[in-house]
Amino acid sequence: MRMGRRSICLASFVALLCLGSTLATQEKRVADQTCGSGFQEGEVEFFPNISKIEYEGPSSKNPLAFKWYNPEEEIYGKKMKDWLRFSVAFWHTFRGDGSDPFGSPTKQWPWDDGTDSLEMAFTRMRANFEFLKKLGLNRWCFHDRDIAPEGRTLEESNANLDKVVALAKQLQEGTDIRPLWGTAQLFKHPRYMHGAATSPDARIYAYAAAQVKKAMEATKELGGENYVFWGGREGYQSLLNTDLERELNHLGQFLKSAAEYKKKIEFDGVLLIEPKPQEPTKHQYDWDAATAIGFLQKYGLKDDFKLNIECNHATLAGHSCYHELEVSRINGVLGNIDANTGDAQTGWDTDQFLMDIAETTQVMLSVLQNGGLAPGGFNFDAKLRRESTDVEDLFISHIAGMDAMARGLRNAAKILEEGTLPSIVKERYASFDSALGASIESGELGFEELEQEALRMEEPLPASGKQELAEMVFYNSI
Ligand code: XUL
Ligand code: CO
Secondary structure (H helix, E strand, O other), X not given: OEOOHHHHHHHHHHHHHHHOOOOOHHXXXXXXXXXXXXXXXXXXXXXXXXXXXXXXXOOOOOOOEEXXXXXXXXXXXXXXXXXXXXXXXXXXXXXXXXXEOOXXXXXXXXXXOOOOOHHHHHHHHHHHHHHHHHHOXXXXXXXXXXXXXXXXXXXXXXXXXXXXXXXXXXXXXXXXXXXXXEEOOXXXXXXXXXXXXXOOOHHHHHHHHHHHHHHHHHHHHOOOXXXXXXXXXXXXXXXXXXXXXXXXXXXXXXXXXXXXXXXXXXXXXXXXXXXXXXXXXXXXXXXXXHHHXXXXXXXXXXXXXXXXXXXXXXXXXXXOHHHHHHHHHHOOOEEEEEOOEOOOOOOOOOOEOOOOHHHHHHHHHHHHHOOOOOOOOEXXXXXXXXXXXXXXXXXXXXXXXXXXXXXXXXXXHHHHHHOHHHHHHHHHOHHHHOHHHHHHHXXXXXXXXXXXXXXXXXXXXXXXXXXXXXXXXHHHOO
């Protein structure tokens, strides 16, 4: 990597770390990691101790190698990399500092001074590209405000974004790295405390529209394949001070304008709604997949939007991720997956890396039956635990998440190819393949004809549901 003005700043930062005798323990550890690894003036390598991650197979014990994800290997008719289309979430990996409502940041990456300066935004973007290359990935996701600092005015924020996008575009050159999706951060700034598109203040609706317009332009500029709408604060805390009908109408109008603008600028990415039931508001409008689909239908937006299903959001809504994916799939709107998980004993969005093989297998059953996700993919909307503070943890977490999903892919393909589970389901509905069932499904028989059938037949005895058999087959396949 050649060094620009920005990198000199990083070099001197690193040099300071190398020289400093009064460094705190954490800084010292970070300095050792960086300085002991051949850092040379004129070059910046953010992860000098980590080389490109390779596939070593299931017997490998190397934490910095793939055991299940073999990108070029063909599974169920497609290369693993084409089924999985992994993406790194910039906000967690390069902006996640480990802080929580009870404590200060715990992570001090060697390249990061913790500020929101433009210089630091450039540095983080360079680190992002090196990280992607070392993982062998070519997709990443971003919010406008996590890649570029918010300015004092909208013009200044837009100018900041332009500068970082220009750098990202330059770093993309000669690579196939592109954003899987972009989005606007409409929840952090105090102006959005009541919501953005559903704010009771029309000026804030306008400001949010301007921000989405710009974020969509940035996503297009970088060749992004999708654009996401997660309703950060689009919801309410109390119905006593909320005009529910008006807020929902505003949200419908906002999304309609977004779809129109997408066409106007000829952005050919897919627009995605990301359902979540709660947090930060007590009731988020895009509660779950079924709610979002009903909303899209009501406002005539079904042809313009698909869904981005996040597994941890699914469980917060009282569903499994599998359920949310299936609801989306059968309605033709499964667009993308935010791959993460919650903690079974915690009732909030912990955004952990998903490593449960039973769950990844179910996720992949849905994805295989959907014929894949492209132009969507799997975005690791997941963060290191507050207590995980080594640079290598950034890699280990992604490797583990990729391997878990790859293992799910292998299992799901095996289940579908082997055929026992699908045949248990088919058998359960076999009566609908009979003459009676077929004429019910085709709508030929009304209540009067069905009554005649019922009067003619003997008491119908239902067959066993075979749930334990299905579970036995499933768990024996993973
Ligand atoms: C929040 C969440 C967001 C969206 C993008 O729970 O999932 O990071 O994915 O705004
Ligand atoms: Co998400």
